[in-house]
Amino acid sequence: MTMVRRESLAERAAELLITRIRGGEWEIGGKLPGETTLAPQLGVGRSTAREAIRILAGRGILATRQGSGVFVTATDIPESWDALLERADIVAVIEARTAIEVEAASLAAERHTFAELKALRAALDEREQHRSGIGEHVETDMAFHRAIIVAAQSPVLLELFNSFAPRSRQAMTDMLRLRGHHGDDVDQGVHERIYDAIASHDVEAAAGLTRAHLQALKELLN
Known part of the structure; x- marks a missing residue:
């Protein structure tokens, strides 16, 4: 008592x-x-x-x-991370993904091991095989991008990606529903080129292709 x-x-x-x-x-x-x-x-x-x-x-x-x-240090209680993510719109999610994934792609091209590259290839192949349903497509797409974060060998970027994943998953699902189609050959080809850049240790291309891909997603919403 x-x-x-x-x-x-x-x-x-x-x-x-x-x-x-x-x-x-x-x-x-x-x-x-x-x-x-x-x-x-x-x-x-x-x-x-x-x-x-x-x-x-x-x-x-x-x-x-x-x-x-x-x-x-503050006059108001800061908004929790979960609450902030919950109210973030799709554009804000893509902008956050850009901040995380462009740097990760660059680091992955520089640092990846043979095992990490093999896992990234497997994730890309899995993505290729699950392009019909939105749910499976989003899951395999996120698995591919997470494999890039792992290959970047940056614990902080990986933690950010993992904590951000549920909101990112929902945002991408919503975006694809609005868009009306997903997983076409052009989209898969973009991911193939990102993989190739990482595999060939092309830091600038890996970052540039990732940024262009996410910017294109953002522009679809305008």
Whole structure:
């Protein structure tokens, strides 16, 4: 029972603190007073004030700097990654894909191993075999592009791609439905050329072909 009350009290203290921050009492970059001063102002004990600070730090409002104190980093709770992706339109998704995949294609051309190239070839062949249904086409297309990210050997790009994948999958499905057709020979040929550029270690061609492909998708929506 005590733990529940303390958590509830800390939440209330956090809400009071963020109200004061939004009211302009501390600007972004401003330093909060120490716990000894802040706790009485919030009407709580030091441990509860400390917990309130932790809550707001977890929400991106405050930041604790060892040996310096607690500072305001935002006045509003940042939108979660999932919420941001959920409301992103198809064009925004393609723009994000461009930022991730153009660099990945360049790095894949430079760094790929024999095993990674073999996996990329297999993904491309799988894409060729599943061009009829939208769902299968999108899945095999994403598998091909993910294989490029893997071949880039960049853990951060791979993490971005993986976290972005569900929204990207839905956006591409929606786009293909709007477009009315998918998986034609021209489209498959573009992916073949991207593969060839990566296989031949042509960094500029791999990046350029990927950018042109995604730009063409974007222009279809205009």
